[in-house]
Amino acid sequence: MRKLLTTLFVLCLYNVGYADDRPNILWLSAEDISPHLGCYGDPHAITPFLDSLAASGIRYTNAFTTAGVCAPNRSGIITGMYQTSLGTQHMRCQAKLPPHIKPFTTFLRSAGYYCTNNSKTDYQFRAPKDTWDESSGKAHWKNRPDVNRPFFAVFNFVGCHESGIANTSKYQSVTQKLTAEQRQDANSLSTFPPYYPRTPAALEDWKRNYELITALDIWCQQHVQALKEAGLYDNTIIFFWSDHGVGLPRAKRWLYDSGTHIPLIVHVPAKYQHLTDLKPGTTTDRLVSSIDFGATVLNLGNVGRPDYMQGQPFLGSEVPPARDFVYGARDRMDERYDIIRMVRDKRFKYIRNYEPLKTYYQYMNTPEKGATMKDLRSLHDAGKLKGAPTIYFSKHKPVEELYDTQNDPHELTNLASSDEHQEILSHLRQVHIKWVQETKDLGLIAEPILIERESTLGNQYDILRRNDDPTLVKRISETALLASEGVKAKTQLAKALLDNDAAVRYWAATGLGNIGKPAASTSKQLKSMLTTEPSSVVRTAAARALCMFDQTDGALPTLVHELHHGKQWERLHAAIVLDQIGKKAEAVIPEMHKALKPRPDLYAGGKYVVRVINRALNQLENTSREVP
Numbered sequence: 001m002r003k004l005l006t007t008l009f010v011l012c013l014y015n016v017g018y019a020d021d022r023p024n025i026l027w028l029s030a031e032d033i034s035p036h037l038g039c040y041g042d043p044h045a046i047t048p049f050l051d052s053l054a055a056s057g058i059r060y061t062n063a064f065t066t067a068g069v070c071a072p073n074r075s076g077i078i079t080g081m082y083q084t085s086l087g088t089q090h091m092r093c094q095a096k097l098p099p100h101i102k103p104f105t106t107f108l109r110s111a112g113y114y115c116t117n118n119s120k121t122d123y124q125f126r127a128p129k130d131t132w133d134e135s136s137g138k139a140h141w142k143n144r145p146d147v148n149r150p151f152f153a154v155f156n157f158v159g160c161h162e163s164g165i166a167n168t169s170k171y172q173s174v175t176q177k178l179t180a181e182q183r184q185d186a187n188s189l190s191t192f193p194p195y196y197p198r199t200p201a202a203l204e205d206w207k208r209n210y211e212l213i214t215a216l217d218i219w220c221q222q223h224v225q226a227l228k229e230a231g232l233y234d235n236t237i238i239f240f241w242s243d244h245g246v247g248l249p250r251a252k253r254w255l256y257d258s259g260t261h262i263p264l265i266v267h268v269p270a271k272y273q274h275l276t277d278l279k280p281g282t283t284t285d286r287l288v289s290s291i292d293f294g295a296t297v298l299n300l301g302n303v304g305r306p307d308y309m310q311g312q313p314f315l316g317s318e319v320p321p322a323r324d325f326v327y328g329a330r331d332r333m334d335e336r337y338d339i340i341r342m343v344r345d346k347r348f349k350y351i352r353n354y355e356p357l358k359t360y361y362q363y364m365n366t367p368e369k370g371a372t373m374k375d376l377r378s379l380h381d382a383g384k385l386k387g388a389p390t391i392y393f394s395k396h397k398p399v400e401e402l403y404d405t406q407n408d409p410h411e412l413t414n415l416a417s418s419d420e421h422q423e424i425l426s427h428l429r430q431v432h433i434k435w436v437q438e439t440k441d442l443g444l445i446a447e448p449i450l451i452e453r454e455s456t457l458g459n460q461y462d463i464l465r466r467n468d469d470p471t472l473v474k475r476i477s478e479t480a481l482l483a484s485e486g487v488k489a490k491t492q493l494a495k496a497l498l499d500n501d502a503a504v505r506y507w508a509a510t511g512l513g514n515i516g517k518p519a520a521s522t523s524k525q526l527k528s529m530l531t532t533e534p535s536s537v538v539r540t541a542a543a544r545a546l547c548m549f550d551q552t553d554g555a556l557p558t559l560v561h562e563l564h565h566g567k568q569w570e571r572l573h574a575a576i577v578l579d580q581i582g583k584k585a586e587a588v589i590p591e592m593h594k595a596l597k598p599r600p601d602l603y604a605g606g607k608y609v610v611r612v613i614n615r616a617l618n619q620l621e622n623t624s625r626e627v628p
Contacts (some may be wrong), residue, residue: 024236027154032247035263049221064326068259080294080311086123087460090332096459101506103131104294109346113302114144114151137603160212162247166370201371238267255342287323327532335608336362350428351401360392440464445503447569448537483511502535508601513545536570544577579616
């Protein structure tokens with residue numbers, strides 16, 4: 001029925017008569033920048049054009065992304081859906097959309113808009129053919145065959161991506177035309193975050209970030225000038241936004257404001273002022289999520305949005321009440337899992353760490369290449385790192401984090417244990433749990449299980465929607481929470497080992513392993529699972545738990561078997577456990593070396609597994625083997 005209704009919805013769009021005065025809509029999107037703009041009060045920013053755009057438009061101070069990294073977030077932008085509902089939450093996964101869920105541009109095109117994308121997609125699913133009129137490096141609103149046809153055009157600036165900071169040649173290329181007056185002095189940047197070491201290399205990274213943003217400012221001006229020269233400026237609503245925060249450690253990939261708080265500026269020409277109750281030059285603290293962007297464009301174009309869409313419009317006619325909360329999720333980042341969830345109102349932020357036994361700075365190949373991360377790592381290893389930066393090398397994370405972003409904008413003081421903040425902590429905790437259950441958070445299902453069930457259903461979206469188990473969502477979310485509750489949850493976790501669903505059993509075994517030796521009374525049950533459990537990833541979780549009890553005899557062979565014979569993500573889970581248990585894996589070092597051979601049948605030859613095993617062997621053998 002849902003598919004039929006969506007099909008009828010799309011077909012009806014072809015038959016709706018639209019006036020010719022619908023607005024053109026232009027998106028100027030940036031990569032990897034926080035609100036380091038003059039109009040946001042940054043004292044060092046050199047962004048005169050974007051400042052002027054904000055002065056004549058609407059500046060949103062509370063715009064947030066649903067992830068601290070590009071691809072999961074972009075999947076949400078193009079569909080208006082949380083990545084954790086679609087199955088696009090893991091970085092560099094390749095999900096499949098159910099037939100009734102489509103990119104929002106499909107509906108725009110059906111309503112007569114000419115839609116172009118220049119040129120980044122990175123949706124983590126194969127975009128349907130009717131997503132764009134053109135998506136390429138040559139795509140442009142100028143290419144529309146009928147100049148009277150309204151357009152929706154996206155242009156993406158790649159220059160300020162984290163690689164523009166880390167790669168000197170790219171940085172020099174992007175900023176080569178900046179004048180001396182547009183350059184920055186690294187040593188005078190008072191906005192340098194307290195969670196970085198004040199080293200020359202880290203200061204240089206911070207300086208580069210500002211200069212790349214200045215190059216972005218010039219690029220934006222050129223695109224708007226093109227509208228003016230074509231006589232279209234007064235007919236075009238312009239959006240400027242970033243896909244997530246700055247491309248540096250503890251920002252990109254993270255759910256702190258440094259990773260999810262973005263600039264959002266919307267210019268609405270006088271002709272379309274009736275589409276907003278906000279006057280030009282207005283600053284608003286309305287909460288906006290990145291999944292709202294598509295719904296807002298549909299609303300501005302007078303195009304109805306499908307009922308499945310989780311995003312909601314913040315401009316146009318009949319705008320719903322503003323959000324009370326925005327949400328975010330962190331899942332697998334390349335070769336490392338770290339399941340984290342976030343909910344935020346205008347002041348307080350709640351973070352739930354579902355895997356608190358993992359350190360903040362798990363070793364990941366891509367971010368480790370940056371100069372700031374290299375300095376953080378080397379100073380820590382030398383015992384010379386001091387102050388706030390040391391927090392993120394703690395062996396464990398707190399289960400819950402609570403921040404007053406008004407009084408603590410860098411989110412350094414965790415208020416979760418503060419007596420005077422228990423009411424807000426409890427409230428946001430419940431808001432978080434409600435969101436996880438209502439949106440049917442797929443990130444709480446281990447990736448190998450998702451892949452297996454996707455092969456049966458055809459997509460992951462339906463895994464928690466097309467089943468005959470009405471309490472499954474609740475059982476998964478509650479067991480995932482119990483997994484980090486410590487010894488008090490032992491009895492419930494032991495009971496959950498008997499659950500009829502592997503997703504629940506996975507968290508039960510994981511939770512018992514988190515408890516460690518105080519949960520060793522469950523070892524008989526866990527040992528039995530090494531041979532009787534049908535799910536590979538649950539067997540791996542059981543083996544991990546036994547290793548945490550110092551009972552490695554049966555556990556290590558199980559991990560080695562999964563490492564050699566498992567599928568892509570099953571192998572990665574086993575590799576991560578071998579890395580996590582440290583010296584307990586010494587007996588299987590020869591088997592770990594065998595796992596370094598690429599597997600042509602796996603994604604990129606199983607490079608994520610190779611990276612993790614290389615890192616584990618480096619630690620075990622005290623070597624400096626290069627991680628590819």
